[in-house]
Amino acid sequence: MTRHGKNCTAGAVYTYHEKKKDTAASGYGTQNIRLSRDAVKDFDCCCLSLQPCHDPVVTPDGYLYEREAILEYILHQKKEIARQMKAYEKQRGARREEQKELQRAAAQDQVRGFLEKEAAIVSRPLNPFMPKAATLPITGDQEYLPLVWSLGGGFLKCILQLLPPTDGEQPGPSVGPLGKDKDKALPSFWIPSLTPEAKATKLEKPSRTVTCPMSGKPLRMSDLTSVHFTQLDDSVDRVGLITRSERYVCAVTRDSLSNATPCAVLRPSGAVVTLECVEKLIRKDMVDPVNGDTLTERDIIVLQRGGTGFAGSGVKLQAEMSRPVMQA
Template sequence: MSRHSKNNTARGHFTYAEMQMLDYGTKKQRLGRDSMRDFDACFLCLQTARDPVCCLEGHLSCKECIYENILAQKLEIERQTKLLVLQEAQAQKEQEQKEELAQQIILNEFEKSHMGVLSKTESVRGKLVAVAEGTTSPSTPNGAKPPNGKKRPFELDPEELEKRSKQERIDVAKAVEEAEQAKKPVLPSFWVPSLTPSNKKTEFKATKLHTMCTASDKEHKLSLKNLIAVKFETALEDGDETETNQKASSICPICRKGFTNSTKLSILKGCGHVYCESCCQKFIKKDGKCQACGHKAKEKDIISMTGEGSGFSGGGAKEAKKFDVAFQ
């Protein structure tokens, strides 16, 4: 190995030292304990939850934070709804303008054709009329009589007349639009704003129809009436004798063990008390009631509280990825 082998750039492949300096490709790193929020932390502000509430999926948050989040989402939904209504009104207006233009073309060509100024081959409507006259019914060919030998009486149906008139206006408008598209150059002109490739009409689509909980990758519906007020059982730590210097920690009401990020927690939907999963399986499901307040609790009323894990190998697969392109 030469003296300057780590910085040798004349090779046909990257060395490990060169890749570290280049910061090339996708970088992966497992998040540790310091990167995980606590079990009683709000997923919005990342601080210890004040007046904690949780959704039906067990995502914990502050009452104030979740109210602000829901309000912001409702304002965004209202904004998107207004934009969608404006877009539909604009599209309807453009369609009416096209139909009015088509109706004017039909009337002008009708007057010119009756005056002998315009031929059918020169008119926009001529091809459409020729195609319409050339189509006949398979049972009764053009000019032939019905099988019974009697002609059908002429009946003027206003609905059918309006339907055909509207269809004719739509066909003429489509033909005019196709003619305008055919006149445009095939290659885009980058110096003309109306012909640039990026100058395309984009349709707005509403992305949100109702408020969602964004605590996990799989979003679900969220509403104020489904929020559960969470009640943690607190206990003073050892050595805290005075009330002014007290420091409380959350514990299980049954086994009196402290909660950590590695503890699997369960919340009762009816009363909001929090238990560890083992005590919930042994006592709550067996007795069918809360051990702290006596509120009835069925198996469907028990919600598993979600957390980010402890940062160890068995505490959840939390991994951060960073992708970067080389030579940019």
């Protein structure tokens, strides 16, 4: 069978290439793409700025950052946590005041119901020649006279203190001019949080822990370790290092470092060595070859590196974008 062209439509088989091309053109289905070398961060670049580090530091998980960038991120996250905590405390105080108002209103309703029931009790004989008490106009303190006779003035004074003061007849919520607070509460159909169907969101208590932007684990300034790369050529300045593909070497074996070379950072000295050097030389004595300090397993930090763009590099470099799927 002869080889078909990419745009050939005479074949009886719907090929894989035609399927991928039609999927990309239709706008439906999940798209997968293998990242190339140009989309991969170098091992000596900051995880935040994606630029070669001038003063690099490493976290206990092996993520490399520029010192200025990671300290600025930590301070920004602390300010954001303080802002969220302030908003949470404000909402919590508003809910507490709302609960107090509801309890106060419930207590007043109970007192009013008690007074209405006690006012209906008559402790003196009725005059058959006088109209009923319900038809007599009640003004001033005459409404509570039967209660005074039955309970005494001292107990009534305590109950009346619970009632709000009344200065004449108060208008209802629908009477009177429109207030300023009601103007602010008008619904808005173009802002999602102000629509009539929108409900007040309940803020959760924010965590006070500052986390690493890459690993998501708790991070403190004291956890950062300074990193000292060994340059391939000491005479080259920093600008010249950026243009070179091979910039640094192992501090012990002088092997060139790249994304294809697994590296580790020794915590006492901050020197960068290859993992091969760690396994063959350093783990035998557990002594830092740069300054002679004793090492532990915690002092050997494996440096996180990017991929090389090759399929067999051991790093998954595949980007995936989910899109709607046509249902049959």
